[in-house]
Amino acid sequence: MKILFTNECRREDGYYEYFGKNSKALARIVFPIKISTGLRFIKQNFPRIEILENPTWDEYCAWLSEGWDVVGFSFFTHGTGRALKMVEKARQAGVSQIWGGGYGVLDPRIQDRFDRIFHGYAEPEIAEALGVDMGPVRHPPLVNQWNISPLPFKVQRVAALFTSRGCPYKCTFCQTPVFCPRPETLPLESIEEVLRFYRDHGVDWVFVMDENFGMFKEHSEKVVEMFPRFGLHWSLMTRAENALKYLDDWVDANLMGIGVGIESMDHRALAAWKKKQTTETVARLAEELERRKRYMWGYYMLGHQDADVDSTLEEIEMVRALKLGFTQVTIATPYPRTALWDELEQKYGIFETDWEKYDTKHLVWNHPHISPEKMEELHDHACRRLNSSAIFLRFAYKIYRSYAMNLASYARGLSLISSFPVKCYRYPEDPGYLPAR
Ligand code: B12
Ligand code: SF4
Structure with missing residues (x-):
């Protein structure tokens, strides 16, 4: 076949x-x-x-x-x-x-x-x-290279790592609980195997893309212990309260920075979306990371149903005050089979039939206070306020600072960073797969 x-x-x-x-x-x-x-x-x-x-x-x-x-x-x-x-x-x-x-x-x-x-x-x-028996899941190498505009050359090899799948929370906008209702871990042997591969293929920084790293305490502790063992620096995504629980252990193990779902700075939206998180927790994490000279980035959604133009402009300034390295800016988008889809469909109507618009950069439902054109203007404004060139340069410095903290020396941090572009050319951009067992 x-x-x-x-x-x-x-x-x-x-x-x-x-x-x-x-x-x-x-x-x-x-x-x-x-x-x-x-x-x-x-x-x-x-x-x-x-x-x-x-x-x-x-x-x-x-x-x-x-x-x-x-x-x-x-x-x-x-x-x-x-x-x-x-x-x-x-x-x-x-x-x-x-x-x-x-x-x-x-x-x-x-x-x-x-x-x-x-x-x-x-x-x-x-x-x-x-009709085959596959055994435990094996994690493939997931290596990319990126560059920094306007520099014309590749800057760094970056690798993704998944250690768990799913999330036990039930935020109303999120499809993860429907997609993977029973969170599970990936085998530690496989994680170790792929981290070794990364180390041997010119990767220095690993991005843990779990929805909620740390939700499996013992498992994540074993994963964390592997990063310094392989000389790898790492960042992760998780919920803010989770990060606060394990911050010192992670910092001791080569942590670079953390990405969290801020979602909104308006408590009405956080409650309606059942995020079970306060803006204070997010702000506290930003402070704690800064105190430890590590960085934070965030995922922010504008356009919740109670928002109007003025409150959104205020909210954007509140996100800016968190002094994040980078903010992913999206427009609240209902996705099929989420509670948010049902609610927005019933209360306001979802008008958009072009799938391409469900990319979180367009308004696809009838917002009671903001038109689709205005929402896109607000999105554009948020991108400019939250991800300007000046903010990027501050982020670049914070990235350098995180390497320096992990290596206990600014000079060693600089030397490591200078080796990144060379590694982009020394190793194949796509190193392919792990050999068959
Ligand atoms: C990493 C990530 C990204 C990365 C990389 C995305 C990429 N294209 O590789 C970045 C940051 C760039 C990104 C951007 C975006 N993302 Co994103 N992202 C994720 C995240 C966290 C992990 C995705 C992943 O790689 N999973 C691991 C792999 C192994 O899982 P998988 O792809 O689902 O594949 C498995 C199964 O689905 C299945 N499978 C998949 N395909 C097929 C095909 C067949 C035939 C079969 C049999 C099985 C099968 O088997 C696979 C192995 O188990 C997910 C959340 C999540 N947990 O999945 C959100 C998620 C996928 N992103 C989402 C969105 C909306 C976006 C953006 C549109 C907007 C944004 N947030 O900026 C863009 C679009 C990017 C694009 N066009 O590619 C949504 C998608 C919602 C949807 N219904 O489409 C998710 C689900 C987040 C969420 N909960 O809302 N994203
Ligand atoms: S938004 Fe985050 S915390 Fe909420 S259900 Fe989705 S993955 Fe879990």
Whole structure:
């Protein structure tokens, strides 16, 4: 059986460039997303499945013409339109089985376009579909390189690490509790294996992308202990109160910085969204990190239902006062099967039918106080206030300072940072997969 998995074609304007969606400044990180984490996990664990990552439409058509028994699609909600066009093309090409997975297929309105839907983290279900016994999940290498605008060369190799999946909280805007209702850990042996690989392939900094690192106390303690052992520096995403609990242990183990979901600086929104977090906790974490000379970045959503233009402008200034390194700025967006979707649909109506607009940079529902055009203006304003060139330069200094703290010397910090661009050229940009066992 010939099987191809692909994600949605990239748009004509190129690879998705994350920082450019949040900053209008000249000085910023530039990070085009070239690899698909989900597809890499699948390929590492099922080498017989061919994968195609972020193809252009023409590349996809060329691959399709090779003839496949199964084509599987992985996509985000904002890529649904592109993915469905690909599905149609695959049907015309006579592919007998069309499979779907990832966050995009959570939408019940499109599920009948697939012959089989895979739910959540899908390795066990794929093993069952292929009739194979896969053993414990193996973490693939996930290495990227980024540069800093306007510098013309690659600046650093960056690697992602997932140590757990899911989250026990139930924030109303978040699909994670639906996607992965039973949080679980990834095997420690596999985490160790991939960290060793990173160390051997010119990586110095690892970004732990768990939704809520630290929720499995014993497991995360064992992971934390690995970073200094492999000489790796690391950052993570978690809830603010979690970070406050473990901060000193993490700092002692080469911590660089922490990203948290601020979501809103308005307590009405935090309560309505069931975030179970106060703005004071976030501010306290920012202070505690600063005291330890480590950095913080945040995920902020503007446009909650009680907000108006003036309150949003005030809120943006409150986020600015946290003095974060970087802020991801999004517009509150309902996603299928969340409580927020049901609430906004019933109370105000969700008007947008173009999937591309579900990228958190557009207003897709009838806000009672702010028009779609005004919301986009506010988004633009927030990007400028929260991610200016001056703020980026302050962030760059804080990154340097974090390395210096971990190495107990500003000179050693500088020397390490100067080695990063060289490593971008010395090692292959994409080091591929772990060898088969
Ligand atoms: C890391 C991350 C990012 C990174 C990198 C994204 C990337 N493209 O690689 C950055 C910061 C750039 C990013 C940006 C964005 N992100 Co983001 N991001 C995540 C995060 C935290 C992890 C994603 C991940 O790699 N997971 C690990 C892999 C292994 O899991 P996976 O992809 O789901 O794949 C597994 C299964 O889904 C399944 N599977 C997947 N595909 C297929 C296909 C088939 C055929 C089968 C059988 C199975 C299968 O098997 C895989 C292995 O288990 C998630 C939250 C989360 N927990 O997933 C949010 C998340 C995916 N992001 C989200 C959003 C909205 C965005 C943005 C649009 C907006 C923003 N926040 O700025 C952009 C869009 C980026 C883009 N177009 O690629 C939403 C998506 C919601 C949705 N319904 O689409 C999520 C779910 C966050 C949330 N809870 O709201 N993101
Ligand atoms: S927003 Fe964060 S804390 Fe809330 S459910 Fe999602 S992952 Fe968990």
